[in-house]
Amino acid sequence: MANQIRAAAPDAAPSTTLPRRRATSYDVARQAGVAQSTVSRSFRNDSAISAETRELVLEVARTVGYMPNALARSMITKRSNLVGVVATNYTLRGNPEAIYAIGEALAAAGKQLLLMTAPHDNPTIADLRGGLEYPLDGLISCVQLSDPDIKTLQERHLALVLYNRRSPRIPVDSVTANHGAAAAKMARALHAAGHRRFLCVGGPSAAPVSRERVEGFLHQLLAFGIKNIPMVETDYSYAGGRDGFLAQMKGAKVPEAVFCASDQIAFGVLDACRFTLGLEVPKDISVVGFDDVPEAARPGYDLTTMHQDRVDMARQAVGLLLQRLAAPESSVMHAQVTASFVRRGSAKLE
Amino acid sequence: MANQIRAAAPDAAPSTTLPRRRATSYDVARQAGVAQSTVSRSFRNDSAISAETRELVLEVARTVGYMPNALARSMITKRSNLVGVVATNYTLRGNPEAIYAIGEALAAAGKQLLLMTAPHDNPTIADLRGGLEYPLDGLISCVQLSDPDIKTLQERHLALVLYNRRSPRIPVDSVTANHGAAAAKMARALHAAGHRRFLCVGGPSAAPVSRERVEGFLHQLLAFGIKNIPMVETDYSYAGGRDGFLAQMKGAKVPEAVFCASDQIAFGVLDACRFTLGLEVPKDISVVGFDDVPEAARPGYDLTTMHQDRVDMARQAVGLLLQRLAAPESSVMHAQVTASFVRRGSAKLE
DNA sequence: GCTTTTAATGCATTCGAATGCATGATATGA
């Protein structure tokens, strides 16, 4: 009795022997009784295939779980639809929504995002080697590449777009924010509020973005006749800002206003002011940042800063890339996203 | 005169007509006077190729800028060396270092990371369609997929690893932290400190990670005879935590301790306490989080929380994937990363 | 009813690297 029940039980699992390998257009063709080329054309629907045949093919494809192999397609079309995005640990941490936005924008254009990691200090294309073996359609770089490396990439004829940075010497498509002008605006605002004794806490001196911001700021102050502004170099981070600022403050007079090259730096400076030095912000000292990351709006920081729309920049980067792919020989393009002043409570302003 | 100078000038640019297309193994073969197969073998160095020939081939390859085409290789080897990583805007924002670590670990194994974006609510494999047309070797999912979708992916024979989540019903390789046990530990710590009136601010009820944490917490309290703990559901975010908490507090008695299913939620609750409700932490109320993101250590938050090593989890995920690729038929694996209690100042403890 | 046009499909080749097998050139042994 028990045996019979046991024997009757295992009817549930359908013994459809799963194919060890992925179905190909030939499999579909055979089952549908058509030629492989007909299957291909049914999927591309770029040619004259009768409605019934197409439907039949798609139906068979559905049942066997067929899906065109993008690799095989790339071989013949010479378009891999793969776009590399180069990021370091820092750029990834600082722009996660931007990376996501790039992925979305690429997907909308039928392209895929190949994420290529690179070390934070002195990244080279040798670090990307594995990824470059794939015939990428293009590359969006969120890291600073050397001139020779940029040249090498261009010689490979892949569409290159720099994200949030530009190449000073070689013409390359790029998207940036107007760092310099925005920093100058910040300087004017602080100066107008009566601040005269400044401190500048920058990012790595090798990072052009930080340099542009710092130089834009200093240049504007110079125009007001203010010079010899002390300068602290950091790694862009919270800890860097905090520790760099504290080191600078040892025995020095507290500045009236601190310009930080990023919000993260500013957070570090702010916490150092309030929790270590016991300064009240903005009564004793004004602190401003740059980026307007979401945390800047929190009441704990309430940071006055320059807003940069990273997601917009990401979309623009993809836009430039697609344009470049459509017209490889057109002249170099540059998109600029305008930073906007965000007035909050961390700085005394008029 | 001027004409002559002008005519003489443009000598600089070397007129090496760049090949419109990427060099192939045939190009190298022709130039080196060997067969294409010899070029291939020189690069794979898996076969008996004399040292001189290999050197010659590599030298020629260098001068013409040849690099094996990974796509063509994949066609024949049936290994694309592409691994998909599925992420939503939220998971990407919450785990940027983990994504980076996955990229690094994959690169070390000669694989590339294909980043596949998916919507935050109810992601399905239809969202991944474009990426799935590539014959991926495997997939690391940082999002919650439905059972049928998981089944479909398994039927495609691609190595699937779930990151920071497990599949309750279908056996799938996965890496998680011991959310439930860790939350229980948190509950014991708070209970031991004398707290008796609790509030629970969870993530989305559909997110198993949040559920595990909340259930682990509630279950432990139940063991202490404490039940009917009010529960707030959020989207895991700062704003969600802040607003959800404030809504709950309307007319309600302030709880002694608030358990938050993530640090971001806890930050929102903390700011609501201090900046909106005027409560002192931890004097008036204890708040604890979960994750130990870097911001939790800042003096402005000083959050007591459970530390989860996301980077470790990322590496383990890649490790599992590689093991699965090496032994497709071996039994299902599960790696667990142990969360550790981080005692800081946001909660009254013994 | 026969030719011409058009539409629908099949055939055969292509993309670039990998690889089993055959071949040729040395080196080794008898």
Next chain:
DNA sequence: TCATATCATGCATTCGAATGCATTAAAAGC
């Protein structure tokens, strides 16, 4: 000196989809 073993290389095919051209069948024209 000849046979055999060893090493190095070439030949030819393969992966899966796309596509120019050829072919067939049906529709239209006369």
